[in-house]
Amino acid sequence: MSTTSATTLDSPVLRAITTHTQSENPSSFLALNSGNDVFTLPGVDGVAVYRRAGRHLVQFGGPFAAPDAYGKLLAGLRERTREEQLHLVSVQLQRADAEQYRKAGFTVNQIGASWAVHLPEFTLRGTRFMQLRNKISRALRNGLVVEEVPAEECEEALNTIDKAWLGSKGEHARPLEFLVGQVGGPAQGHRRLFVGSIDGAPVSYISYSPVYGSRSGWMHDLSRRIPGGSPGLMEAINASAIEKFAGEGVEWLHFGFTPFTGLSEDNELPGRSPSFQWLMHFLWAEGAALYPAQSQLDYKEKWAPHAALPEYVAFDGPASIAGFAHVFRACNAF
Structure with missing residues (x-):
């Protein structure tokens, strides 16, 4: 042992x-x-x-x-x-x-x-996704540019986003660990990072982790944004990642575990x-004071997941x- x-x-x-x-x-x-x-x-x-x-x-x-x-x-x-x-x-x-x-x-x-979306079946067309498309369009009109970048090339910017995001949660807020992902460390080479910038300044990011098994693909994992910015930042980044993943033939995008x-x-x-x-x-x-499960699920349901596990x-x-x-x-x- x-x-x-x-x-x-x-x-x-x-x-x-x-x-x-x-x-x-x-x-x-x-x-x-x-x-x-x-x-x-x-x-x-x-x-x-x-x-x-x-x-x-x-x-x-x-x-x-x-x-x-x-x-x-x-x-x-x-x-x-x-x-x-x-x-x-x-x-x-x-x-x-x-x-x-x-x-x-x-x-x-x-x-x-x-929760998981089967990308070959996914589309943003139709009235169901009208509000989501509007949020994405608004972020892009406000100058958002989304790029996939190596984490080591924007470490300082990511730290700035993390600090601002955590500060918005209150003076006693602590960064969660263990059941959420990380950026950096020995495993970073296996993850993918999509960063949103406005006027050349990074304002938000989403990290995606690999998923193995019969529903292989990527998991929408750690996400952060500078508070008070343009609406639709996360939606626009995720839509950009979905477009790229689908073009690569990826089958599944997972949204990870949400308690309750x-x-x-x-x-x-x-x-x-x-x-x-x-x-x-x-x-x-x-239990929103313990964990904001309802708001987390609201975000995931915007993408009309095909599987609840x-x-x-x-x-x-x-x-x-x-x-x-x-x-x-x-x-x-x-």
């Missing part, structure tokens, strides 16, 4: 997420985020990625492993967590992961969904916690509010 940093284990983690795609996790590239830790077992083909948060070990996405190694890695991580008297909670599990965890005795509940969205009784598994299920619905309706959380034991809170702690939310 070994535990190490995801940064120093870049190649094995990348190999795992590109090779072992059976769970169809569109966010799997987040396993390569700087700051993640990686659990492995000798002779076992795969990795498990996690972060420590207080007395909890928060695992991301289930084991990325060969089918015959999946259960061994999960059992090994579970054993290690118990030996250290920690509590294991696993988040952003896909349906295939959720079934495995339920069979292993975890309490599994839907926590939200991710896409909740359905049909998505729940036997043995789920009814009280935790109630909490997820409550946070969808009333349920995502799950699993607790080693009963569903726990403390365990759920430590997911947000691992994300640097507080």
Whole structure:
């Protein structure tokens, strides 16, 4: 058994997420985020990625492993967590992961969904997209120019945008980590960055991460803008990226995970916690102060996604509010 940093284990983690795609996790590239830790077992083909948060070990996405190694890695991580008297909670599990965890005795509940557009079917024509087209046109009339650029060529500008964006969130706002993407670091060469500029000054950007599996493509990941600028900046950047991706023959554009969205009784598994299920619905309706799920979903629904993919959380034991809170702690939310 070994535990190490995801940064120093870049190649094995990348190999795992590109090779072992059976769970169809569109966010799997987040396993390569700087700051993640990686659990492995000798002779076992795969990795498990996690972060420590207080007395909890928060695992991301289930084991990325060969089918015959999946259960061994999960059992090994579970054993290690118990030996250290920690509590294991696993988040952003896909349906295939959720079934495995339920069979292993975890309490599994839907926590939200991710959303995806099938680019061969996508078009901005028609009355449904009239408002979206108007926002894009307004940004372009205001002088927005969108370019795909290497991150290392605009690092200072990106930092300026990040600082202004975070400052608009309030003095106690913190940049989220773990379940959101990054710009820079060892994995940057695998991402794509589209930057919007006005009068030569960068004002907004969207970073896209690769997605593997049967719905391969790109994920609309980290996005930032300078507050108070032209409406439609993000929409115009994403439309430009879609045009480029479609021209390359890319099949899917994913919009990533949004907690508390896409909740359905049909998505729940036997043995789920009814009280935790109630909490997820409550946070969808009333939890904007914790996470702006409704506004996030509004943006994604503008693009008329073709697929809503349920995502799950699993607790080693009963569903726990403390365990759920430590997911947000691992994300640097507080």
